[in-house]
Every structure is written in C-alpha cells, then in structure tokens.
Amino acid sequence: MAIPVIMPRQGQSVETCIIGEWYKQVGDQVKTGDILFSYETDKASFEEEAKEDGELLAVFYEEGDEVPVLINVAVLGKSGESVEEFRPDGDSTEGSSVEQEEAPAASDATPAKEEKAVVLDEKPEGKIRISPRAKVMAEKMGVPYEKVKGSGPHGRIIAQDVEAASESIPKLTPLAKEKAQAESLEPAKETTGLGGRASASDLISYNPVYGDDFEVKKLTNIRKLIAKSMHQSLQNSAQLTHHMSADARQIMALRKSFKKKLEVGEVSQNITINDLVCLAVIRALKKYPQANTHFIGDSMRWFKKVHLGLAVDTERGLMVPAVKNADDLSIEGLSSQLSTVAGNCRKGSIDPELLKPEAASFTVSNLGNYGVEMFTPVINLPQTAILGVCTIVPRPKDLGDGVYGFVPMMGLSLTYDHQALDGGEATLFLREIKTQIENLSI
Amino acid sequence: MPKVQFIDPKDVRKAGEVTFNPIPVNQYNKSIEEEKANFSKEDFLRIYHDMAVIREFETMLNEIKIKSEYNGVAYNHPGPAHLSIGQEAAAVGMAYTLGVEDFIFGSHRSHGEILAKGLSAIHKLSDEQLTEVMENHFDGKTFAPVKANFKGTTKELAIRFLIYGTLAEIFARETGFNRGLGGSMHAFFTPFGVYPNNAIVGGSGDIAVGAALFKKVNRKDGIVVANIGDASMACGPVWEGLAFASMDQYTQLWEGDMKGGLPLIINIMNNQYGMGGQTCGETMGYDIAARIGAGVNRDQMHAERVDGYNPLAVIDAYKRKREILKEKRGPVLLDILTYRFSGHSPSDASSYRSKEEIEAWQAVDSIIWFGKELVDAGIATQDELSSINSGNTDLITWGLKLAIDDKVSPLMDMEKNPELIGEMMFSDSPVDSMEAGREAEVNHPLEENPRVKQLKNKERFAFDKDGKPFSKIKQYGLRDGLFEAIADRFYKDPTLIAYGEENRDWGGAFAVYRGLTEALPYHRLFNSPISEASIVGTAIGYAMCGGRVIPEIMYCDFLGRAGDEVFNQLPKWQAMSGNVIKMPVVIRVSVGSKYGAQHSQDWTALPAHIPGLKVVFPATPYDAKGLMNSALQGTDPVIFFESQRIYDIGEQFHEGGVPEGYYEIPFGEPDVKREGKDVTILSIGATLYRVLEAADQLQEKYGMSAEVIDARSLVPFNYEPVIESLKKTGRIVITGDATARGSFMKEMASTITELAFDELDAPPVVVGSRNWITPAYELEDAFFPQAEWIIDAIHEKIVPLKGHVVKSNFTEPEQIRRNKLGI
Structure with a gap:
C-alpha cells in the first residue's frame, strides 16, 4: 500500500x-x-x-x-x-485534464451556483456554525473559517464556503501556470479568470527591453519573511535612533581576564565582548523596565523577565533568536546560551518558536565586528527598542588634570519606538547602558 | 384453489350433521403379568432405570437451585431449571419405542425427554455407532472429559456422555451439547434424535410439523414427536401447526407415494398446569385435551388420553399410533396425563395448588408404583431396584462434579475469544444442494417450462440501443429475476420446497411462481393455510432437519402474525445450537402499497433489529436474481423483501441486461446506481426510482449532481462504499418507504455519523414515511417519500437551494413538534 x-x-x-x-x-x-x-x-x-x-x-x-x-x-x-x-488537490500536473473538468463546471454553475462566499473583515456575531467537513477542509487549506460567511442552513459554514473562500486568493489557471513556466511570464495585477484566477491572456513579460537577460530567482522563505517584517516595522512604528559611546576599557579588561581564565581552564566558556555588552544591557533593562516591553497598540506588555533577542547573521539571512529569562543567567550561562542559539541559527536547527519577534522582549544587534561605526537598527516589532552595538574606535578623552589620551570607545545606537518611549526616557536608558558597560563587574 | 376439486353447491348445501367418534380416555388396562409377554426382565428394569435416572437428575437440579448443594457437592446455578419431577413415566413411555431416526421436539420442561430419548437411542445404537457419535460431536470435546479414566462398557460410557453433555449444557459449559449456548430450556442432541427444545410455550407446535414435512417430502425414515404442554394448546401457533399438519391436500392432492398424512405425533405432556393456571377448570375449556383432535380433521387426529403415570400405558399407545403413521394416516394427537410435583420452576411456591393435591399424586408416584409392581410380579427384587437407585445417585453425583469442574468443563472464554458468539451467528456456507447426489423431482426439463420459453422473448435490458424504453410487457421484470433464481434452485436442490397462501396454481399473487406449478410436483410447491406462524414455523423445522425452503409472507404486514417464529426461532437456532444446526430458510416478504394501513408497511427495521437474520431488499431485476441466488446458495435465514410497486420494473442499470445464466450478488454490498458529486442519496427498496426522479430534478433545476446508492442489503451491510461516496459529496439523504421513526434508515444515519463525522457537511437526513397509518392509495403521496420531499429535505437541512420553494415541512421546529406529539 x-x-x-x-x-x-x-x-x-x-x-x-x-x-x-x-x-x-x-x-x-x-x-x-x-x-x-x-x-x-x-x-x-x-x-x-x-x-x-x-x-x-x-x-x-x-x-x-x-x-x-x-x-x-x-x-x-x-x-x-x-x-x-x-496528489494534492488543485495541483494536477495534467493541465489539460483540469481544463476539461472546468468546462462543465462552468455550465453546471449557470442555474444556481453563482453564490460566492464572502470573506468578512470581522468575525460574525454569535456562535460559529460550521460542518465537520468544512472545518477539516478549512484547517487543511489554511482558510480562517471564523471570517467565512456560511451558506448552509442557519448560516452554517459548509464545504462550498471554505472552497470559495480559499479561491478568493487569485491564482493562476492551470493553463496560465504552464505558459508562465515555459515562457517566464508573470501575471498582471488585474486578472480575468474564474474566481479571480489569472488566465493565460493575463500573463505579461517581465521587461520587454531586457528580454531574458536576467534570471528570476524566487525569494527564499526567510527572505520573504525578513522583507515583510522589516517593511512592517518601519511602516507601523515611530522609530528614531540615539547614538552614544561608552568607554570600553573595563569591558576589554574583563574580556582579557576571561580569556586567560579560559586558557588555564578556570572557565569553560569563551566570554566575548558581545556577551559582556549583553550582560550590561540586561542590567540596564532591569533599571529601565519601560524598555523591556512590547508595544501593542492600545497597551504595552511589561515583561518581568528579560528575554533577550540577538541578531544573528547567517547564510540564509538575518535571524533573531531569543534567550529566555536571560536575567537569571550568570555571565557564563549567558555566553553559553547566546552561542548556542546563534550556532543553531547557522546550522538551521533552531526551534522556530524562538525566532518569533514576540519571543524576545528586547534585542541586541552587534555589528562591531564588521567595523560599523554607527547605524540605525530596525526594531523587531512588537518590541519597543533595539540596541545596535558598533565597533570600538579610539577617541580622545579627558583623563583628568587636563591630560587627554586616546581611549577605546564603543559606539551604541539605540533605536526606539517613540510611540512607546519618550526621548528623555530613551536617553536615560542609553546612558544607563553606557554606565553599566563602563563599570561592569562580574 | 385447485380446479380438480369442484365445489358443488348441491353437495355443500345439503342438510346433515357432523358426527364424532368417541375419544378413548385411559383405556389401557393390562396387568404387568399380561405385559410379561411383551417385555423381558431387562426391558422392565430399563424402564425403571430410565425413570429413576430422570428423577435423580431433576432432584439434583432442584437441590442445587434450592440449597446450592447436592450429595455434598456445592454449586450455584443462576440459570433456569424447569423440572419435570413426577413426569418421568410419560417421558420414558414416549421415548421407549422410538428409534434413533425418530425425532422429538420439546419445551422448556424437557430434561426428562432428552434423557429418556437419549437412553432409548443408546439402547438401540451399536457400540461402534455410539463411539462414532461421541467422538465426532465437536471433535470429541464433550466426550473427552467423560471417557478419561473410564473402564466400563461403551453403553455405560454413552449414558455418562448423555448425562454429562446435558448437564454441561445446562450449566453453560463449552463442553455442553450445544457449547453451552442453548442451556436448560434449549438443550438437545440430534445424533440421538433429540431436536431443539423450546423456551417459548408451544414453540415446537409448528416447528415439529415442519420436521415431519421434511421426513415426508424427502422420504426419510422415522416419525416426529412434538412434546408440548397442555397449556400450549391455547397458543395460536400451535393451532396453526395443527392446521398445517392436517391439511386435506396430503391425502387428496399429493401424488403417488406422497399421498398420505404426516408422520407426526402431537404429544401433549399434560401436567395439568400452565404457569399458575390450571388448564382443566380454569384457563382452558377442553376439559380433556384429547378432545381437541375432534375439531381438527375427520380422523379426529386419532386422539386419545393415556395415563402417563403408567409407562406401559404410554408405550402401548405409541406402539398403536406408530401403526397409524405407517399407514400414512397421521397426524396423531396424544394427551398424556401426568403431574409435576415440582413447581413451574424452583422459585414457584406452588401457592396455586393444595398440599393435599401434591401428596395425593406423590402417593401414586409412578416410579415407586412401578418398582412395587416389578417386585410384586417377581420380576425384580427390592435389592436390584435399590442398586439401580444408588447407581443413579453415583452417576448424577459424578456428572455434577465433572460438569462444574472449571478445568475440564470451562465456560466459553469470552476474554480470549471475544467474538466467539459473533462467529456463530451465521453459518455463511455456500451449499449448492442440501442433499448432494439426489436428483430433484421435477415434471419436465426446465427449458420446456412455459414461463422459461416466454422469458426468451423478453428484453433483459429496459432500453433499446437508442435509450428508448421497451414496452412494459416486453421488459424482463423483477419478478422474472426472482423466478429464474428460484426455478434454478428447484432443479439443483431436491430438498427445496416452497409454500405460501397462493403459491400453487395461482403462482403467487404477484406472479413470481407462474410456471412453477407446471414444473414441480405437489409436494414441492403447495398452498398453505393462511397462517403465517405455521408457514414460517414449519419452514424452521424443515430446515433444522436439513432441507432448504422458501416460505412466503404475502404482505409484509403479515409478518407480525409470525412474530415468534421470525424473531425468536428462525434467528436463534444456528448460534443456540453451537452451530450444529443450519437454517437455509429464505422468507420472501412482499411489501405492499395501495391497500391501506394493514397492507402497505415496510417493516425492514424489525428483522434487521433481530440478530441472526440476514435482510435484503433488491429493487432491480438484476439485483433480485443475484441476491436470490445468493440467498438460496447460503444456509442462513434470509428475510427477502420485495416491493409490489416494482415487480414489473425492467433492468435499467446493469449493462447488457440481466444475465441468463447463474450469478450471485454478495450480501451486504450497496450499489452505486448513478454517480454524482454533490450529494449522496442512499435508498432502501423501491424508493430507488423516486430517488432517480429527485436526482434528475436536482441536476436540472439546481445544478446539483446526486450520487444514487441502492442499499440492496440491510444485514449485513458494508458501509465503506457509502463512506467513499461521502468523502466526495459530504452530504447524504437516506430514504425508504418505512415509517421514519426507529427505521433502518435512522440506524444507517446514526452509523454513518459515527463512521464519517469529519466527512459530513450536514447531518445525514432521513426521508422516510410519516409516522401514521398508511392512508388509502388516493392519499399515499402525503405519506410515502416523494421525489420532492428529498429535494425539500436537502434544501432545509443540507444546503439551501436557490429559488427552491418547499412543499413539505422538514424544518427543525416541525421535527420537534412531531416528536413531541409522537406522530
């Protein structure tokens, strides 16, 4: 079988x-x-x-x-x-046979079957009535049946309603699909086929000037997702970025001492500058909980714990895994968890649940390794802020008594959602991060 | 009905009177001295022994029931025990002369008869025959515990086998004569000529007649004895059995060696009580039960009353009556007077009779009296009798211990084999002929039959090559399909007989049997009394003995008249016998219309509800022939429904028409008559054609394509094709002509909901008849499902049809209202 x-x-x-x-x-x-x-x-x-x-x-x-x-x-x-x-429904490779099926369907429909399912903007009032078959079908097809208008007795949602609702998303007719593949054509925005499908005549060539002097590469799923969420982020929030820099001597000294400890085996974890910055950020967040939040329109989620997101660059694209309850961790624990989630992202074995923007309460994006001196990170909505960590550059500093020397300074770029935080709060929070970095103790 | 019998008004209107002959009452008056010429000492002692064994057996059961102990052996028997203490002489006298080939049927109070007939058979069978019987019964399963460590003679062993097999059966042990599935009231053992005893009072009154019919029609040796109680003479089916047994046609119309009466003795074990009622003086008016014979036929059934407290009197009567049966002058009615000391059952305190009465009968206790006679006549000594008695106590004690020993006499292991009983409900065995090798008696080769010749010119498919229907008269109809299957089997199986109220000459009210009268001798196709209980009851007895039979119930509404036979007898005996018995009975039941409330009902739900019956209802000629062939090839009881609306319908579905040759359609397989994708309509019976109308309308008016499935069978039923269809359509209407409430349609709707819930786009909807009386033909459209009703139901309950205007009310408030009112 x-x-x-x-x-x-x-x-x-x-x-x-x-x-x-x-x-x-x-x-x-x-x-x-x-x-x-x-x-x-x-x-x-x-x-x-x-x-x-x-x-x-x-x-x-x-x-x-x-x-x-x-x-x-x-x-x-x-x-x-x-x-x-x-064979999955509606994906028969036999374009012609499907076409044949469609012809009588069209004539069948003439007497009575023209009623179209309406997909409502809002859930209808009262209990949703749906037949077992329609429910199973909706789940399989990914149709949100709560918003489908039922055409059965007592407004019961029945199979035909789910089918119609799923078809309201324009698709290619089978013939159009075949032609589009063979000739590298794409459907126009206005379609003329049954159920809003693009028929063969709706297909247009991508660019008549260049002809086929390009290759159309489908976006990877991850690219689509990043595109969508970044675009949404800038569309749906009031973002601005404050820049500040922090004296990195203390943090570098700590890093040096951990390196030694690692060499002699006193610690098992390679504690990086980024780990130390994250620790400083967690401590700052405990003092400024208004930055450890989600902005969700008419209310905000104030987190009791810090769930720290870390932007990780991978071959597949940007990923932001979360470390849950990061404020409970020692520096070694934090370092270990950050490197684990980053590694999993690069291997592709990360738990998708940890990648949801909702999984983290605040995100750190570190481009210091790439020599970036200043940037405007984009918030991972619905989080209210993100910290960009920049490269360390020597800057002149008053060392006291009128003596100036070059001190390694780390750039910090805090993007925040002005809907959630005011400039003053954001500045004080950023300054707290700076203070924590400069005075970090383990 | 037969034309040969001229009813001359001159004769029948003549003045005259009916005279009766005196009916003998207790006329036996021989002394034991006189009987010495007829019985050896051994015979006398055997009679004593057999009576005493029965007494001890029943006494033991009484003690077990009342005290949970016998002779120091403790046991609790929760089941029934209807004892016959006091009736031993009647049982032994009845069985004494019977041969192994003579069959007895009994009642709920038949332990004594089983033992008496068993002991009589053991006496007559050789050691080799006995060993073979014991070794073969359930492959020696009953025999094994009995023979272990036994060192006596084969006859002694056989007696132990009889005691043990009966007792193990009473105690529901797997080693019992019927695997413990029959129990006290139904125990039997056919190799000794003991046929089923019956827990329904009078149950054997018609079944035994069928057994006698089997013996006669198939020229088998032996007679049949129906042991029924005096109170059962009030039961309708017993009277129906008497009517069937005494039909004039046996002597006036049956031909050749078939001419003559049935080899049957109706043996009334007259213990003078029926439950708490006294038959003479209280609940009946016959005074002396033998009087009944005078009202049944010219021979008065050769009836007489015999003193059942003297075994020799009973033996004497049986010797004399056997001569009458040999002369083909049966049936015989015997009124064997007896008395039970024990109550109806051990729970009966005998509050309906006086202590004095019981004591008076105990004073003439047949065993004590007979023993004394033997001693007085110098035939036996008291010591010899005492030795018999103590031997019996040992025997029964041994049997009890063995039968309650869970190791050697286990109950069926329903945990290990939970489906054991399920597997016994049907025999499911295809058998061409119930008596292979014997040629079927027919009047001419089938091809010479006028009906067969006529069918050659019929169109076996309803439409010509252009799709135009042939004229009705040219079409080969459903009745022709039935005829071909039945005629074919008549020529294959010599045991096959058919009868009903109008089967011969008329050829059936609906012409299914037209042509068979010419083909078959009288004894294979005949008219029965208008008495459905005997029509079905005799068929059961006929099948029990190994014959195949088609009884006909002319209108489904008459099925109620055979209620006990169809619901209690026919479905039970295969499993209740532990599969010893097969039941190749195909009851043709015709569902009417046009004739109002008592001639138009579809009662398919009733037999379908009773486990043990197969139920089919074909609606096309092709299905009718194929299903009838399957029914007649099987050995299970089938209720074969036919609809009078469509006996003339031609074959509209099976390409190429109805095949001329033999083919079978397996039971249980529904058939897709028309494919569709939007809604499934499942039809039972003749509604198929109204469903097709509805399907056409759905397509034309609403663009909805209906898949039409014909259930064809009800029991068994394969739901898989229906579920397959539902996967496609998600919607189902179930329809048939039965009144909707409690119908098989509702059963199907419920089962489909359980099996295919996730496929359902709406609840399964039942469109049956209204829960009313069937009105006159002129008003039938308001009662039976119509094509429009199906569309209305779809519109109201499944998917609203645009622009549809309903005619009937299928709304939920209306459904609630009707249910509230019970209509």
Whole structure:
C-alpha cells in the first residue's frame, strides 16, 4: 500500500515550507531513514527522512516550491501502485485534464451556483456554525473559517464556503501556470479568470527591453519573511535612533581576564565582548523596565523577565533568536546560551518558536565586528527598542588634570519606538547602558 | 384453489350433521403379568432405570437451585431449571419405542425427554455407532472429559456422555451439547434424535410439523414427536401447526407415494398446569385435551388420553399410533396425563395448588408404583431396584462434579475469544444442494417450462440501443429475476420446497411462481393455510432437519402474525445450537402499497433489529436474481423483501441486461446506481426510482449532481462504499418507504455519523414515511417519500437551494413538534 510523504509542520506558526533539495529521484529505492529532501521553514532548514521502505513513486513539488505544511509532497510505495489519490488537490500536473473538468463546471454553475462566499473583515456575531467537513477542509487549506460567511442552513459554514473562500486568493489557471513556466511570464495585477484566477491572456513579460537577460530567482522563505517584517516595522512604528559611546576599557579588561581564565581552564566558556555588552544591557533593562516591553497598540506588555533577542547573521539571512529569562543567567550561562542559539541559527536547527519577534522582549544587534561605526537598527516589532552595538574606535578623552589620551570607545545606537518611549526616557536608558558597560563587574 | 376439486353447491348445501367418534380416555388396562409377554426382565428394569435416572437428575437440579448443594457437592446455578419431577413415566413411555431416526421436539420442561430419548437411542445404537457419535460431536470435546479414566462398557460410557453433555449444557459449559449456548430450556442432541427444545410455550407446535414435512417430502425414515404442554394448546401457533399438519391436500392432492398424512405425533405432556393456571377448570375449556383432535380433521387426529403415570400405558399407545403413521394416516394427537410435583420452576411456591393435591399424586408416584409392581410380579427384587437407585445417585453425583469442574468443563472464554458468539451467528456456507447426489423431482426439463420459453422473448435490458424504453410487457421484470433464481434452485436442490397462501396454481399473487406449478410436483410447491406462524414455523423445522425452503409472507404486514417464529426461532437456532444446526430458510416478504394501513408497511427495521437474520431488499431485476441466488446458495435465514410497486420494473442499470445464466450478488454490498458529486442519496427498496426522479430534478433545476446508492442489503451491510461516496459529496439523504421513526434508515444515519463525522457537511437526513397509518392509495403521496420531499429535505437541512420553494415541512421546529406529539 503506497503511503504519502507529507510536508511536516515545524512549530505552530509555520504555514508553508520551501523544498530545498530532493536527494532522491522518482524511481529510486528508498530505505527507512534515508533523507528524501531538505526544506526550509520561516527561518530554519530541515531534512525529511523516509518513514518506510519503498520506491519513490511520485514527487508533487520541485525544488524551490513553496508547499503548505501537512500537504502530500511525494509518495512511497511499491512499483506500479497508483499515486493519484495522494496528489494534492488543485495541483494536477495534467493541465489539460483540469481544463476539461472546468468546462462543465462552468455550465453546471449557470442555474444556481453563482453564490460566492464572502470573506468578512470581522468575525460574525454569535456562535460559529460550521460542518465537520468544512472545518477539516478549512484547517487543511489554511482558510480562517471564523471570517467565512456560511451558506448552509442557519448560516452554517459548509464545504462550498471554505472552497470559495480559499479561491478568493487569485491564482493562476492551470493553463496560465504552464505558459508562465515555459515562457517566464508573470501575471498582471488585474486578472480575468474564474474566481479571480489569472488566465493565460493575463500573463505579461517581465521587461520587454531586457528580454531574458536576467534570471528570476524566487525569494527564499526567510527572505520573504525578513522583507515583510522589516517593511512592517518601519511602516507601523515611530522609530528614531540615539547614538552614544561608552568607554570600553573595563569591558576589554574583563574580556582579557576571561580569556586567560579560559586558557588555564578556570572557565569553560569563551566570554566575548558581545556577551559582556549583553550582560550590561540586561542590567540596564532591569533599571529601565519601560524598555523591556512590547508595544501593542492600545497597551504595552511589561515583561518581568528579560528575554533577550540577538541578531544573528547567517547564510540564509538575518535571524533573531531569543534567550529566555536571560536575567537569571550568570555571565557564563549567558555566553553559553547566546552561542548556542546563534550556532543553531547557522546550522538551521533552531526551534522556530524562538525566532518569533514576540519571543524576545528586547534585542541586541552587534555589528562591531564588521567595523560599523554607527547605524540605525530596525526594531523587531512588537518590541519597543533595539540596541545596535558598533565597533570600538579610539577617541580622545579627558583623563583628568587636563591630560587627554586616546581611549577605546564603543559606539551604541539605540533605536526606539517613540510611540512607546519618550526621548528623555530613551536617553536615560542609553546612558544607563553606557554606565553599566563602563563599570561592569562580574 | 385447485380446479380438480369442484365445489358443488348441491353437495355443500345439503342438510346433515357432523358426527364424532368417541375419544378413548385411559383405556389401557393390562396387568404387568399380561405385559410379561411383551417385555423381558431387562426391558422392565430399563424402564425403571430410565425413570429413576430422570428423577435423580431433576432432584439434583432442584437441590442445587434450592440449597446450592447436592450429595455434598456445592454449586450455584443462576440459570433456569424447569423440572419435570413426577413426569418421568410419560417421558420414558414416549421415548421407549422410538428409534434413533425418530425425532422429538420439546419445551422448556424437557430434561426428562432428552434423557429418556437419549437412553432409548443408546439402547438401540451399536457400540461402534455410539463411539462414532461421541467422538465426532465437536471433535470429541464433550466426550473427552467423560471417557478419561473410564473402564466400563461403551453403553455405560454413552449414558455418562448423555448425562454429562446435558448437564454441561445446562450449566453453560463449552463442553455442553450445544457449547453451552442453548442451556436448560434449549438443550438437545440430534445424533440421538433429540431436536431443539423450546423456551417459548408451544414453540415446537409448528416447528415439529415442519420436521415431519421434511421426513415426508424427502422420504426419510422415522416419525416426529412434538412434546408440548397442555397449556400450549391455547397458543395460536400451535393451532396453526395443527392446521398445517392436517391439511386435506396430503391425502387428496399429493401424488403417488406422497399421498398420505404426516408422520407426526402431537404429544401433549399434560401436567395439568400452565404457569399458575390450571388448564382443566380454569384457563382452558377442553376439559380433556384429547378432545381437541375432534375439531381438527375427520380422523379426529386419532386422539386419545393415556395415563402417563403408567409407562406401559404410554408405550402401548405409541406402539398403536406408530401403526397409524405407517399407514400414512397421521397426524396423531396424544394427551398424556401426568403431574409435576415440582413447581413451574424452583422459585414457584406452588401457592396455586393444595398440599393435599401434591401428596395425593406423590402417593401414586409412578416410579415407586412401578418398582412395587416389578417386585410384586417377581420380576425384580427390592435389592436390584435399590442398586439401580444408588447407581443413579453415583452417576448424577459424578456428572455434577465433572460438569462444574472449571478445568475440564470451562465456560466459553469470552476474554480470549471475544467474538466467539459473533462467529456463530451465521453459518455463511455456500451449499449448492442440501442433499448432494439426489436428483430433484421435477415434471419436465426446465427449458420446456412455459414461463422459461416466454422469458426468451423478453428484453433483459429496459432500453433499446437508442435509450428508448421497451414496452412494459416486453421488459424482463423483477419478478422474472426472482423466478429464474428460484426455478434454478428447484432443479439443483431436491430438498427445496416452497409454500405460501397462493403459491400453487395461482403462482403467487404477484406472479413470481407462474410456471412453477407446471414444473414441480405437489409436494414441492403447495398452498398453505393462511397462517403465517405455521408457514414460517414449519419452514424452521424443515430446515433444522436439513432441507432448504422458501416460505412466503404475502404482505409484509403479515409478518407480525409470525412474530415468534421470525424473531425468536428462525434467528436463534444456528448460534443456540453451537452451530450444529443450519437454517437455509429464505422468507420472501412482499411489501405492499395501495391497500391501506394493514397492507402497505415496510417493516425492514424489525428483522434487521433481530440478530441472526440476514435482510435484503433488491429493487432491480438484476439485483433480485443475484441476491436470490445468493440467498438460496447460503444456509442462513434470509428475510427477502420485495416491493409490489416494482415487480414489473425492467433492468435499467446493469449493462447488457440481466444475465441468463447463474450469478450471485454478495450480501451486504450497496450499489452505486448513478454517480454524482454533490450529494449522496442512499435508498432502501423501491424508493430507488423516486430517488432517480429527485436526482434528475436536482441536476436540472439546481445544478446539483446526486450520487444514487441502492442499499440492496440491510444485514449485513458494508458501509465503506457509502463512506467513499461521502468523502466526495459530504452530504447524504437516506430514504425508504418505512415509517421514519426507529427505521433502518435512522440506524444507517446514526452509523454513518459515527463512521464519517469529519466527512459530513450536514447531518445525514432521513426521508422516510410519516409516522401514521398508511392512508388509502388516493392519499399515499402525503405519506410515502416523494421525489420532492428529498429535494425539500436537502434544501432545509443540507444546503439551501436557490429559488427552491418547499412543499413539505422538514424544518427543525416541525421535527420537534412531531416528536413531541409522537406522530
């Protein structure tokens, strides 16, 4: 009996994944535990192992395709077994046969079936009535049924309502899909097909001047996500950045002493400048809890603990994992956790839950290693602020008694949401960070 | 009905009178001295022994019930024990002359008869035969504990086997004669000629008639004795059995060697009480039960009363009556007078009779009296009798100990094999002929049959190649499909018989059997009395003995008349016998219309509710023939529903039409008659054609494509195809002509909801008949489901149809209102 291979769901918030690479081809014999394909979630990548022995009978999605989770992506079984029953709905590769199906459907619809499901902006009043079938279908298709208007008895949401709601998102007709792939065309914004689909005639060439002198690369899932959240951040908040610099001598001395301790084995963890800065930030946050918050419109979440987000640059793009309850940690513990989450991000094995912007209460982004002297970090909404840590540069400083010398100074750039914090509060908070860094003791 | 019998008004209107012959009462008057010529000492002692064994057996059960102890052995038996202490002479006298091939049927109070007939058979069988019987019964499972460590003779061993098998059965042990599934009131052992005893009073009154019919029709040796109580003479089915047993046609119309009466003795074990009622003087008016014979037929059933307290008197009567049966002048009615010392059951305090009365009967206790006679006549010494008595005490004590020993006599292990009983409900065995090798008696080759010739010219598919229907008369109809299957089996299985109220000559009120009268001799197809209890009851007895039979219930509404037979007897005996018995009975039940409240009901739910019956309801000629073939190939009881609305319907679905040859349609498989994708409509029976109308309208008016499924079977039923359809449509309407409340449609709706909840886009909706009387034909459209009702129900309960105007009320408030009122 053939069995489907589904796109697994990694974490509650993950709705779609992108196929990375197929390690097995259709026709290959597969053993339990063999890696079938790799895939990316929002911010991490995984590999899917075969759960049973068998032949890879069919693959429904290609590398780079975005696939909703829990959808069949492939079929394992015995040679010759039918795979049709596993083929995900609406993704038949036989464009023509689907077209044939559509023609009678259109004529069927003439007598009575024109009613369209309305997707409401708000939940309707009262209890939601939905048939078991419609509910299962909505969950599978990712349709938020709470907002679907029901057409069944007593306004019950029935299967046809969910189907119609899912179709209200414009898609390509099967023919258009085929043509678009073959000729590198894209749909125009205005579409003319059934159910708002783009039909073949709606396809336009991307740029008639350049012709095909470019390659269209699909955005990775993570890129899409970053794009979306960064854009949203700047659109939906009132961000501005204050810059200040802190005397880095104390912190550098601490770093030096930890390095020695590491060499002689007194500590097991390589304590970095960044770890020490994070410790200073945590201490400052304890004094200025208004910065350890989420701004959520008409209210704010004031966190009792510090959940520190750390911006990590990876091959796949920017990731911000959170370290939960960072204020409970010793410097060694903090260092260890920061390096673990950063490492997991780079390996792609990070728990997606930790990557949610809601997971952290404040974020630190350190570009010091790259020589950046000043920048305006973008807030990871709904957090109210983010600290950019810049490179250390020698600056002249009054050493007392009219003596000036060059002192290593670390740049600090605090971006905050003016909706949540006033300039004065932000300045005092930034100064507190500076003070903590300059007087850091373990 | 037969034309050969001319009813001449001159004759029947003549003046005259009905005269009766005197009915003998206790006429036996031989002394034991005189009987010495007929019985050896050994015979006399055996009679004594057998009576004493029964007394000890019943006494032991009485002690166990009352004191939970017998002879120092403690046991608690929670089940029933209807004892016959005091009736031993009647039982032994009845069984004494019977051969192994003679069958007895009994009642709830038949332990004594089982033992008496068993002991009689053991006496007559050779050691080799006995060993074979014991070794073969359930592969020696009953025998094994008995023979372990035993060193006596084979006959002694067989007696132990009889005692043990009966007792283990009473105690529900797996080693019992019927695996413990029958129990006290239903125990039996066919290899000794002991056929099922029956816990329904009078239950054997018609079943035994069917057994006698089997013996006669299939020319089997032996007679049949129906042991029923005096109180059962009030039961309708007993009278129906008497009517069936005494039909004139046996002597006036049946041909050749078949001419003559049934080899049957209705043996009234007249203990003078029925529960707490006294039959003579209180609850009946016959005074002497033998009087009944005078009202049944010209021969007065050769009835007589015999003193059942003298075993020799009973033996004498049986010797004389057997001669009558040999001359094919049966049936015989015997009124064997007896008395039970024990109550109806051990819980009965006998408050309805006086102590003096019991003591008076104990004073003439047949065992004590007979023993004294033997001693007085110098046939036996008191020591010999005492030795028999103490031997019996040992025997019963041994049997009790063995039967309650959980190690050698375990109960069925329902934990280890939870489906054990389930597996016994049906035999599910295909059998071409119930008596392979014997040729079927027919009047001519089937191809020469006028109906068969006529069918050659019929169109086996309803439409011509352009899709135009042939004229009704040209179409091969549903009744023709039934005919072909039944005719085929008549030629294959010599045991097959069919009967009903109008089967011969008329060919059935709906012409299913037209042509069979020409094909079959009288004894294979005949008209029965209009008495459904006997029609079904005799069929049960006929099948128990190994014959296949098609009784016909002309209107479904008459099924109630055979309530006990259909609900209590037919479904039970395969499992209750531990699968010793098979039940190849196909009851044809015709569902009417047009004739109002008592001729138009679809009662499919009733047999479907009773475990042990298979229930089918085909609606097309192809399905009717295929399902009838399956029914007649099987050995399970089938309630075969047919609808009078569609006997003439042609085959509209099966491509190529109804095949001429033999084919079977397996029971339990619903059939998709039309594919669709928006709603499933599941139909039971003749509503199929109204469903198709509804499907057409749904398509034309509302663009909705309906998948139409014909249930075809109710029990068994495979829900998988329905669920498959639901996966596609998500919606289902279930319809049929039965009144909706408590119908099988509701059963299906409930089961579908459990099995496919997540597939459902709306609740399964049942469209059945209204919960009323069926009105006159002119008003039927307001009662039976119509195509419009189905559409209304879809609109109201499943998905509103744009622009649809409802005609009937399927709203929820209305449903609540109707239920509140019970209508």
